[in-house]
Amino acid sequence: MRSPGNAVVPTRTERWVALIGNPNVGKSTLFNALTGGTARTGNYPGVTVERTVGTLRGTPEGTVVRLIDLPGTYSLAARSPDEMVAVDVLLGRRADTPRPAAVVVVLDATNLQRNLYLATQVLEVGLPVVLALNLSDDATKRGLTIDAAALGAALGVRAVATVALRGEGTLELTREILAALDREAPPTPLTWPPALLAAEAELASVLPALTPVERRRALLDVGGEAEARAHAAAPAARAALEAARERLRATGLGPGLEAGVRYGFLAPLVARCVTQPEVAARTHSDRIDAWLTHRLFGTLALVVIMALVFMAIFAWADPLMSLIEEDLIGNLSTWVAGLEILGDGLLKSLLVDGILAGVGGVLIFLPQIVILFGLLALLEGCGYMARAAFLMDRLLRGVGLSGRSFIPMLSSFACAIPGIMATRTIESRRDRIATILVAPLMSCSARIPVYVILIGAFVPAATVLGFLPLQGLVFTAMYFVGILVAIPVAFLLKRTLLKGDTPSFLVELPPYRIPQARVVGRAMWRNGREFVVRAGTLILATSIVVWALGRFPQHPDRGAEGRAEVARFEAAEVRAAELRAIERAAQEQARELGTSQPPAVREAVEEAFRRFEAAELEQVAAVALARDELLQASEVKADGAQQRQSYLGRMGHFVEPVFEPLGWDWKVSMAVIASFPAREVVVGTLGVIYNLGDEADAESETLRQRLKDARWESGPKVGQPVFDLASALALMVFFALCAQCASTLVVIRRETGRWSWAAFTFVYMTALAWVGAWLTALVVRAVT
């Protein structure tokens, strides 16, 4: 008998194994080969690194081994919370991950000396270790012969040669992992200077809560993460660390201590276990590099590749976006709007204007995200990403960023969301956050409708210097506004909020490789899915909130005015129908009398009757059309009336004084507030509020005309036009600089792990937008 609430769970042992290694060693490929695509990706709370866990394949019945893929790193000397994640997982210091029972260190077999540096650090964490000598085919191609057995023996561990891409060596590696689970941790093969060991022993009494590894890292990593942890753990730690470092310096042990000990051990070991050819062969990779990082051709190649990336997210995504917007969301909205069963009430409005609009607002970004991440995975996979960063580093260094920020910034011209997500390749957290914070200043595609409608309405179609179209110039200028503002913003951020060590650009340029379709596909799938699932729900919620603000409180008698108009029209129509009937009777009588008349007269009477019938048809059709138009107009008027007295409308009135200096009335203010979920919404909102219906789009002649006709309803400027060149340009500059995009803010929160950065972005961009708009209005009024 089994009680339903107490299902029998088979007892099975679940062990955890960590996978660690330098970047570009094929660690993730090996992870996939070992787990067979069972991986689940998530985020560690509070940091920006991804957490990937899978299940090891080929384990005996009853044994479950969870493999955790740690972020790629060159060292355990963590200098940020992100880098500390790997150390903490190895030490069992994270609540979300059990301490591993063993560690696999993945090494690049073509560069063992540097890769083994990390391995010797991992050997000190007190866990059994297995070495995977990956890329061993590349090593063979380069003429290297590696004695894996001797290497393993010298370190007290097992070493397995692997080619992760082809799955070679994974069976043996799995066997070694299983064997290592029950093994003891090997003793460290290194000999540390007695002075260091003595200093560590002293620290142990000051910092008993820390593990030996953390104490060593606190002592060796000046300004590192472990040092900060030590300071937090004990007030006496600061003085103790300083004193210990001072004593070490006195015995001649400085910053090179750790590297000296590790490389001092590794150099002879590598010399013994690896036989190298006399002359290193010039590889394909070197030949490709000679072109792709060439002063002239390399720069040209960068321009072409980036133009393609930009085109792809800007233009290729467009058909997919309209597919989602029109064919999917649009048709669905029309269908729902036509459902009789829903009536015309709130429920339908919630479904169409709240939920479907919100879902559309999420899905619309999906093509750009998926395409960009596919391309980024291609560029990263083939090794070009590091080259692009190399080529652009000098330019970005000027504003305190590095070459790593280039691709995220460029992507942001299409859409800030994939751009912000692309900052994951930036290793330095400060650089990454600085890039995230300025990325939304790049003029994204959602701003285009706003520019198009306002330029069309208020910028004269003149030419400058006889050939430059003024409208085009203004459009281009809007793109430069964002760039020009981003420069000082990044510069200031890096000197204030995100101040830190001198930013450096120490980037490995990995050999060119053919990207794997699987990796590219996974990147597209994972990033798309993550965006929809994690950001999507919040974006949807925001849309519904703004919908509710526009919908409540309900107009006491929504559409009464329109209904009265329709009733008057219908009464008039009844009178017209009566007149038509009288006329028809008279015509028919004349025709009757005509039959006894001569043919010429009969023919004339018949002709008059035909003309009457045609006119009658025409009139009926015209009346029907007029009726439809009237109904539609009254609906739009009702929407406008509703918006005017909604919370949103009241907010518009409330903030009008704030925007008054920019030359905007409450209607514009309200449209600005309503466009918080997404900038492009402002066009539709202006349409509704100026009684056009929400079908208004950027190309709409009528919306342009309405904007031109808009007059102040009250205040000192009553009766004057709301929009002139100055206030229209001010509105454009405002939208170029503002953070009116809930999706971006949600993604910033998710990528930085803090709401405070999202709030900061909103506040600083809105403040800049206001100042920018105010200055624009001021300057334009002074000049014109």
Place this chain on the structure above:
Amino acid sequence: MAGDGAGLTLAELPVGARGRITGVDGAAGLTQRLLEMGLAPGTEVEVVRFAPLGDPMEIRLWGYLLSLRKGDARGIAVERLA
């Protein structure tokens, strides 16, 4: 540990030149990173190229390629090899 006397640094080596590192100096965090990447005393490096705008530079050491800024390379003392 900084190079003294001749005072030649990695940043001053021309493209194609090889050198042996004699000392690494700079901010603590940066020095540690440089050492971790293999830029340790005794290592032989070759200057492969400079980026189109003259900075950063690309070097080869231990059979791999590394890019670093000239400003950081100025803290790396080298002796030039033939």
